[in-house]
Amino acid sequence: MNDQPNDQSNKQSSKQASMNPTHAADQSGLSAENSAHLRDLLISRVIDGSASPEDWSSFRILAANDAEVWTDLSDAQREHEALCEVMNAASSIADGIDLPGGSGSPVVFESRVSTATRWGGWAIAAVLMLGWYTGSISMSTSEPSSGNTASLIPINKASPQQAMDQYLHAGQQSGQVIGEMPNQIVVETRPMIDGTIEVTFIRQIIERRVLDQAYRETVDEFGNPIAVPVNLDSLRKRLPQ
């Protein structure tokens, strides 16, 4: 479909028509396509609240000859309002998104992001491989220090939050846990019948391991996942001296 208001052959009159439908409607010999276009424009301008007195006169003449234009107008108005509801919801979400990095310079931020991107892949691969070889990341290696045993609650009597706090505390003391990211990733939000909301989310704990061997996940010629040892010596050579 042509983007322009009308076809090329009557470009001049189309320009006038798009800017002034009333004037155009008064002209004789308008094609069916032009009439439909003017009808669409008038309905659209009424919905947008941008119709001029001339547009309204034109709309009245149109409606006198074709009562269906009122139905079209009411349908178009209802659809516009429904879409406005969607866009208002989208705007509410947009209003909550600020730029990352707070007031830091974008240039500095760019450098931080590049560093994270360069090493982030390796960090993720290392954690994945660790998970693969140990089955799951175990908490048993993080022995709590004896100095804090007074605050410990036996794991079978602790609430999930208390157990989590103990894990974080012990992990931080041993150096295995760096911390927890302040933001949780929301997987799903569901309104419940009793008026509450169920939120399913992911808590992100940052852990640290020192490895003397790493593996890269790849696929063999049959597409099966395989682990290939990484030459740590070659990585070491790339580090700045």
Add this chain to the structure above:
Amino acid sequence: MSERWDQTLPIEAAIEGHADALSQVWVGVRRWVAVILMAHKPREADLEDLMQLVALQVCRKVHEVRDPSLFKPWLRTVTINIAREQGRKASRKRVGMLRLVGRTRHEANQMGNMQLSEDAKRVLDAALSLPEKYREPVLMRCQQSMSYKQIAEVLSLPETTVETRIARGRRMLRETLDIQTKQELEAKQRNNQARTISVGGAG
């Protein structure tokens, strides 16, 4: 800070690396970024996730914009690319996470985390089926702060073309919904007839 579209956004200063100016520009444009994402993202992709990716990309790449007048078309292109590429990845990731907690994609809200009326969901579905060149201006016009002129600026089109696309897009939307309503009515009538025959046969 004003959330409405502002012609006096300090785009030049933002490009030069002034963080406060960049924040101000972002606040001025983030609503229409959301509209562009809505027009191009996969339905199940989360708008908030994609907004964060666009914000990150703005921080990383804004200094590459050579001319302040090209900022808005540049941002639109960045946003569309993220909606298409990252949206697919994000929606796959989301489905994976839902599976992790024992939920299927169909159980999840198809519009991300938005709470919408049934009518709004139905009209949005129809709007998303419009050809791209009509879909985007129609949705932008529903963002109350955007005039035809402002939409034209973002889309790099003449104002008259934008107005024409919005008017035609609205008509196409109306026709799509009319067809849907007729099909639903016909299906209901067929079901009723089948039930009547079935009851008559049983009697």
